[in-house]
Amino acid sequence: MTLLTTASPHLHRAPSVRLIMGLVLLALVPGICVQVMFFGVGLIFQLLLAACSGLLCEAAALKLRHQPLTPTITDGSVLVTAALLALSMPPLAPWWLIMSAVAFAVLLGKHAYGGLGFNPFNPAMLGYAVLLVSFPKPMTTYLPANTVHPINLGWMQSAQAIFTGRLPEILTVDIVSAASPLAALKSGLSQRQTIDEILSQPIFGSLGGQGWQWVSTALLAGGLLLLALKIIRWQIPVGVLVGLSLCAWFMHQIDPGKHADVLFHLFSGATILCAFFIATDPVTAATSPRGRLLYGIGIGTLTYVIRDFGNYHDGVAFAVLLMNMAAPLIDKFTIPRKYGEAS
Amino acid sequence: MRVVHYQGLDIPNHKDQTRNIGISSIPASSQLVLPLNQHHDTLLIPCVIPGQRVLAGQAIAKPAHRLGASLHAPVSGLVRAIEPCATATSQKNTTPSIVLSNDTLAPSVTHSSTTPHWHSLSSITLCEQLASGGIVGLGGAVFPVATKLAAHTQHPINQLIINGVECEPYISCDDHLMQEHATEILQGTKIMMHACQTSSAIIAIEADKPEAIAAIGNRLHELNDNRIRVQVIPSTYPSGDEGQLIRHLTGQEIPHGKLPAHIGIIVSNVATVYASARWILHGEPLISRIVTVSGNGISKPGNYRVLLGTSMQDVLRHCGAVFKPGQRLIMGGAMMGHALDHTGYPVIKATNSLILADDQELNPVVVEQACIRCGECAEACPVHLLPQQLLSHARHGHKKALQQLGLYDCIECGNCDYVCPSHIRLVTHFRRAKQVT
Structure with a gap:
């Protein structure tokens, strides 16, 4: 008769890492669907390419590190990284772009530091930033929403564009170079147009860019689901949104002709994706409740600063990476008051 | 009052197996083993020798200081030996223990020294009297009650809290004690109030024990003593922890590194209060306790009155x-x-429960995965530590960081x-780190 002598506690109930990652992926589904509705099936290819290369890279890295494949490869974290990267890419970006981004994220962003839990930088944003700096042109070439130009690329045409780089005849140079909302804003401002003039272009909608505003709304719904399920806590999303909104509001008050309003910033670019899905990566964020709020505010503020004063259209990736660097310091200065400690 | 947003965890309580079963007794074994390290402090000094006959209720070991707690013979019989034996609290090492054979002849307890006029005793004499009855904290910490109550000579006590929360899963011994022995618990409360010179007592009971709340409440109503009141506590874990209970009831926190007495509070378990009343009013020293025996390996689960020193083997056999x-x-x-x-370990004063269960009921130990710093542990921590940070420093042996982050404030409740x-x-990991640093 042998008795097990395991240490207390003897009860345990928590969602597993796999379930958490699965729910994050599930919460991305509305955003993915809406993006496919407005911008075609290119995203599906990006997702598949990202997932396959992510799993391959993870397996290779584990092999090189002499680690067992399970449970790491099945924890779902690599799929989340892959999905976030795919959502950040232009839907018709060439295949090697997403694959290099994922490879960089998984191999150097994650496993070079010791795998999940030990990486100081958000792997997806690291991969994205490297590619954005290295290949700025394909990383910023977007098609307009199909509500602006009635173009609906099918599966074959999308595949052709992604794998061979050849676009169908119907797409004129004019249409292809139709910029993303934030890029159009930047180039408009550089041509000394006012905000009102810029936003009267057909690619803009009432909140942000045509199509993109609904993608953001769908992502927001998914993000709120994660909040409701307590998979993420409120401090980081609120911090990001508040940080960005305050900056946008302040600058818009100063000169509404040169600085877009709060809603435009919230619903354009990767704001919502960042607030609920990217910045909330717990591994690379600050950890105490107060720390997370500061961390979020930092990301929101930096995003605005880069968008408004920097050379890049969107600042999310750089803002996240910069705050990743600051996270250990934030942790050091935001240790919560312990029980029995004087306040 | 401090505003703290801490709610505790809603953990399945597994109390249904024993909740509706009253207290019954387990017959005395033929041999009892009584370790001399029962009381969480220095070893007791035996006052009997091998070969000596003892009567049930007779003191067989004395504490090193006058406010400790004595140990008494649970049965009449012969002191077989005083020898090292293995005990449940120190499984690796042996502890000197008194081995007693049960001759089953003498009366169950000698009613030697009741103290009906305890009101007229000085508080410190009453504390000493409780020490001689072997009364210790029966919630699990087994701290001598006399030492705790005598703190009133240094710090005036304005609040006595009687802990009937019992938030740990499975355990229902205090619940049944309150249901069946409300009178003694209230008598004991009064005795303790006198011993620590306070005029206010709260009996705290978790909301999931309506019968106990009713039993104590009814008796209190009959007693008509407005110095004592019942307070219902939300049933979350670890609401019965001393520090958590004090914060919930008074809004105060025990200052870092201090005892509750420093803020004028003493907390005592209901079973301790009951034992005090049995000793002072009936002359019955602490020679038995109620043990919850439960789990899916037990065919007759319930709450059993077990004599100290009884082998767990006998208890388990009796409970099927x-x-x-x-x-x-x-x-x-x-x-x-x-x-x-x-x-084979003997039941000691700290044995409030024995659970025999397998992985269908308890959770199996599975392979640890990497920490993703999700922070759920920090949300769940009742003392507001950052377990995820402590873990990484514990792995790297950063002693200073561990101290700064409050490793020693960890109450090991298991929420993380x-x-x-x-x-x-x-x-x-934290237990190991505490031993190293």
């Missing part, structure tokens, strides 16, 4: 234990109890383990 491979025998609750390596999605055995 069915042994299978892969079971755990836990002394204490499922969150903080120790899993024992065999069944309970909520960890990576199945990390945080408390185990």
Whole structure:
């Protein structure tokens, strides 16, 4: 008769890492669907390419590190990284772009530091930033929403564009170079147009860019689901949104002709994706409740600063990476008051 | 009052197996083993010698200081030996123990020294009287009650809290004690109030014990003593922890590194209060206690009055234990109890519960995955530590950082383990780190 002598506690109930990652992926589904509705099936290819290369890279890295494949490869974290990267890419970006981004994220962003839990930088944003700096042109070439130009690329045409780089005849140079909302804003401002003039272009909608505003709304719904399920806590999303909104509001008050309003910033670019899905990566964020709020505010503020004063259209990736660097310091200065400690 | 947003965890309480079963007694074994390290402080000094005959209720070992607690013979019989034996609290080492054979002849307890006029005693004399009855904290910490109550000579006590919360899963011995012995618990409360010179007592009971709340409430109503009141506590874990209970009831926190007496509060378990009343009013020293025997390996679960020194083997046999491979025998609750390596240990004053269960009921230990710093552990921590940070410093042996982050404030309640999605055995890491640093 042998008795097990395991240490207390003897009860345990928590969602597993796999379930958490699965729910994050599930919460991305509305955003993915809406993006496919407005911008075609290119995203599906990006997702598949990202997932396959992510799993391959993870397996290779584990092999090189002499680690067992399970449970790491099945924890779902690599799929989340892959999905976030795919959502950040232009839907018709060439295949090697997403694959290099994922490879960089998984191999150097994650496993070079010791795998999940030990990486100081958000792997997806690291991969994205490297590619954005290295290949700025394909990383910023977007098609307009199909509500602006009635173009609906099918599966074959999308595949052709992604794998061979050849676009169908119907797409004129004019249409292809139709910029993303934030890029159009930047180039408009550089041509000394006012905000009102810029936003009267057909690619803009009432909140942000045509199509993109609904993608953001769908992502927001998914993000709120994660909040409701307590998979993420409120401090980081609120911090990001508040940080960005305050900056946008302040600058818009100063000169509404040169600085877009709060809603435009919230619903354009990767704001919502960042607030609920990217910045909330717990591994690379600050950890105490107060720390997370500061961390979020930092990301929101930096995003605005880069968008408004920097050379890049969107600042999310750089803002996240910069705050990743600051996270250990934030942790050091935001240790919560312990029980029995004087306040 | 401090505003603290801490709610505790809603953990399945597993109390249904024993909740509706009244207290019954387990017959005395032919041999009892009484370890001399019962009381969480220095070893007791035996005052009998091998070969000596003793009567039930006779003191057989004395504390090193006058406010400790004595140890008494649970049965009449012969002192067989005073020899090292293995005990449940120190499974690796042996402890000097008094081995007593039961001659089953003498009366169960000698009613030697009742103290009906305890009101007229000085508080410190009453404390000494409780020490001589072997009364210790029966919630699990087994701290001598006299030492605790005598703190009133240095710090005036304005609030006595009687802890009937019993938040640990499985355990229902205090619940049944309150249901069946409300009178003695209220008598004991009054005795303790006199011993620590306070005029206010709160009996705290968790909301999931309506029968106990009613029993104490009814008796209190009959007693018509407005110095004592019942307060219902939300049933979350670990609401019965001393520090958590004080914060919930008074809004105060025990200052870092201090005892509750420093803020004028003493907390005592209901079973301790009951034992005090039995000793002062009926002359029955602490020679038995109520033990919850439960778990899916037990065919007759319930609350049993067990004589100290009874082998756990006998208790389990009486309760119809069915042994299978892969079971755990836990002394204490499922969150903080120790899993024992065999069944031969004697029941001691700290044995509030024995759980025999397998992985269908308890959670199996699975492979730890990497910490994803999700922070759930920090949300669940009742003392507001950052377990995820402590873990990484514990792994790297950063002593200074561990101290800054409050490693020694950890009460080992197990909440962090309970909520960890990576199945990390945080408390185990922290226990190890405490030993090293």
